[in-house]
Amino acid sequence: MNKAFLLLAIPVMLIFAGCDRSKEGEEEVVKIKPGMMELNLKVNGNSLTVTVPDSSIGKLEVVEQTWGATEIKVGKKFQLSISEGQGDIALKKSDIAGDDVNKFKRYIKEEPNTLVWESGITEPEFHFYTVEKVGPVFYLIENVKEDHFTEKDIQQMLESAKGLKLQETAKPAS
Numbered sequence: 001m002n003k004a005f006l007l008l009a010i011p012v013m014l015i016f017a018g019c020d021r022s023k024e025g026e027e028e029v030v031k032i033k034p035g036m037m038e039l040n041l042k043v044n045g046n047s048l049t050v051t052v053p054d055s056s057i058g059k060l061e062v063v064e065q066t067w068g069a070t071e072i073k074v075g076k077k078f079q080l081s082i083s084e085g086q087g088d089i090a091l092k093k094s095d096i097a098g099d100d101v102n103k104f105k106r107y108i109k110e111e112p113n114t115l116v117w118e119s120g121i122t123e124p125e126f127h128f129y130t131v132e133k134v135g136p137v138f139y140l141i142e143n144v145k146e147d148h149f150t151e152k153d154i155q156q157m158l159e160s161a162k163g164l165k166l167q168e169t170a171k172p173a174s
Contacts, residue, residue: 040167043070044084046137047167051160053078071144077153079144080161087131087140089115108151109158116154126154128161135166 032038037054040047041062050072052060058075065071069083092115096104102119109116114130125148132139141161143149149157 039072041070041072043082043139044068046084046135048082048134048139048164049167050080050082050164052080053156073144076147077149078157078160079147079149080141080157081144082139082141082161082164084137085131085140086138087113087129089113089129089131092129114158114162116158118151123148125149126151128154128158130158130161132161132164134164139164 032051035054035056036051038049039052039060039062040049042048052072053074055074057077058073061071061073063071063073065081067083069081071079071081073079089112096115096117096119099119102121102125105118105120105124107115107117108126109128113132114128116126116128118124118126127143127145127149129140129142132141141164143154143157
């Protein structure tokens, strides 16, 4: 009985394992977490998409700064700055260590293209800095420095930053 079951089960498992769930020419559907939405924006003329919180946590503001950064703010807990450029992790680490006011405490994440750290003056605050390549262009993404963020806030912003992608163009109807 067990041998007969195995003889039937193995081919069925192989069929399911070999099935390609996406068909050529079909778009992959990316599920957005509840409370989040996709935002289409332009950074230096490049059309991008990033996932941001929906209006349930605050008003969405997108501001193009004179120095070339695009800032995305949703309430007080989600504030990204995106600018074109390759960034410099080593220089950023030097700046973090040399900050005499906002004292460095520890790195939470230290990767070749990403830093997440804790610092503080009187209370702990968290920051991130990441360089993401989207298509042929590098983008420097970090939290806006106007407000204090919790580690959870920073993790949400970093997750959005790492999901930055080129905006899909509408396909012509066939």
